[in-house]
Amino acid sequence: MQIEKIILAKRPVGEPTFDNFKLEFFNCPEIKSGEILVKVKWLSLDPYMRGRMDNVRSYASPVEIGEAMEGECIGEIIVSKNEKFAVSELVIGKFGWVSHAISNGHGLRKLKRTNIPEQTALGVLGMPGHTAWTGLNKIANAKKEETIVISAASGAVGSLAGQLAKKKGLKVIGIAGNDQKCSYVVNELGFDGCINHNNVTNTKEFSNLIQSYCPNGVDIYFENVAGKTLEAIIPNMNDFGRIAVCGMISWYSGKGIDQAISLPKLWRTILVRRLRVNGFIIFDHKETYPQFIEEVSPLVQKQEIIYKEDIKAGLSNAPSAFIDLLNGRNFGKLLVKVSD
Numbered sequence: 001m002q003i004e005k006i007i008l009a010k011r012p013v014g015e016p017t018f019d020n021f022k023l024e025f026f027n028c029p030e031i032k033s034g035e036i037l038v039k040v041k042w043l044s045l046d047p048y049m050r051g052r053m054d055n056v057r058s059y060a061s062p063v064e065i066g067e068a069m070e071g072e073c074i075g076e077i078i079v080s081k082n083e084k085f086a087v088s089e090l091v092i093g094k095f096g097w098v099s100h101a102i103s104n105g106h107g108l109r110k111l112k113r114t115n116i117p118e119q120t121a122l123g124v125l126g127m128p129g130h131t132a133w134t135g136l137n138k139i140a141n142a143k144k145e146e147t148i149v150i151s152a153a154s155g156a157v158g159s160l161a162g163q164l165a166k167k168k169g170l171k172v173i174g175i176a177g178n179d180q181k182c183s184y185v186v187n188e189l190g191f192d193g194c195i196n197h198n199n200v201t202n203t204k205e206f207s208n209l210i211q212s213y214c215p216n217g218v219d220i221y222f223e224n225v226a227g228k229t230l231e232a233i234i235p236n237m238n239d240f241g242r243i244a245v246c247g248m249i250s251w252y253s254g255k256g257i258d259q260a261i262s263l264p265k266l267w268r269t270i271l272v273r274r275l276r277v278n279g280f281i282i283f284d285h286k287e288t289y290p291q292f293i294e295e296v297s298p299l300v301q302k303q304e305i306i307y308k309e310d311i312k313a314g315l316s317n318a319p320s321a322f323i324d325l326l327n328g329r330n331f332g333k334l335l336v337k338v339s340d
């Protein structure tokens with residue numbers, strides 16, 4: 001049997017392009033005692049993968065040239081020589097951009113089949129959902145009647161953060177990249193408003209627009225994108241406001257960094273408004289995952305929380321889907337359906 005994998009062929013300079021990736025095939029080796037063979041069904045594509053393509057110090061090691069791209073997957077066990085795992089069980093693991101994976105079971109989590117679609121374990125009930133819940137409750141300490149602004153509002157993290165914030169009684173304003181996304185954010189997710197960041201021509205206009213949506217100022221900014229959005233938010237932050245720094249996707253490929261807000265101006269605002277700016281990485285919050293699931297899973301089951309998925313078919317389409325994600329051309333949680 002042949003296994004497909006997509007490797008990092010070379011490191012990108014700026015935005016990734018197709019030649020940074022290569023599809024390779026190899027023969028499946030024999031499964032040894034203690035091992036399982038997993039057929040990957042779903043691959044999650046996430047913005048953090050851009051960081052793994054660079055050879056720089058970060059909270060996780062980079063992918064080496066020639067290695068399969070990193071990624072969390074759901075797969076079905078098709079061969080088991082490990083007594084803890086049975087054929088046909090579903091498992092979640094960091095198998096990477098591959099069609100099949102051999103594992104000794106270490107670090108895998110079993111996934112029960114329920115009436116909630118299995119792939120939600122990579123989205124609204126997985127890492128992005130847990131990130132939204134943590135950012136809102138543990139990092140920003142969101143409270144009733146506060147005003148929160150959430151960037152990348154229609155995406156995997158932003159869409160849940162906003163719906164949970166509405167349930168807590170906050171005023172919620174989203175920022176998204178086109179009118180269709182904004183309409184979804186307001187009319188389906190129930191946000192109080194949404195600004196299309198691609199409709200504003202300069203930061204001053206953007207900042208004024210945020211002010212008009214948030215006349216009492218912004219208590220919490222759920223930061224997913226940085227760039228001009230961050231610059232427009234800063235003057236609108238209230239005294240003692242909080243910024244939960246979850247991501248900065250607009251800068252991941254280095255674009256616009258040289259035009260960014262000046263550090264002294266930013267530093268002064270943090271000081272005089274007494275802001276709390278708190279970066280967080282979800283891997284440091286594993287202990288709250290059960291609490292998150294206990295709270296959010298019933299809401300998804302009852303459809304009190306909704307979610308959107310953007311599904312691409314076939315592993316070979318992962319590079320183009322990932323390039324699109326970094327340019328805002330996804331709409332909802334981006335997944336690759338690797339096999340049935």
Ligand SMILES: NC(=O)c1ccc[n+]([C@@H]2O[C@H](COP(=O)([O-])OP(=O)(O)OC[C@H]3O[C@@H](n4cnc5c(N)ncnc54)[C@H](OP(=O)(O)O)[C@@H]3O)[C@@H](O)[C@H]2O)c1
Pocket residue numbers: 046047048127128131152153154155156157158175176177178181197224225227245246247248249250251280281282283325326327328329330331332333334
């Ligand atoms: N800290 C953590 O542990 C953690 C965990 C998960 C995710 N994150 C971060 O959370 C953020 C959202 O992740 P996600 O999985 O929910 O992705 P997503 O929102 O589903 O997709 C990414 C979105 O980012 C927006 N975007 C892309 N380029 C942009 C640009 N130049 N300017 C403004 N917006 C841009 C696009 O939305 P629009 O079209 O609406 O602009 C795009 O759809 C990312 O920054 C990610 O790295 C952090």
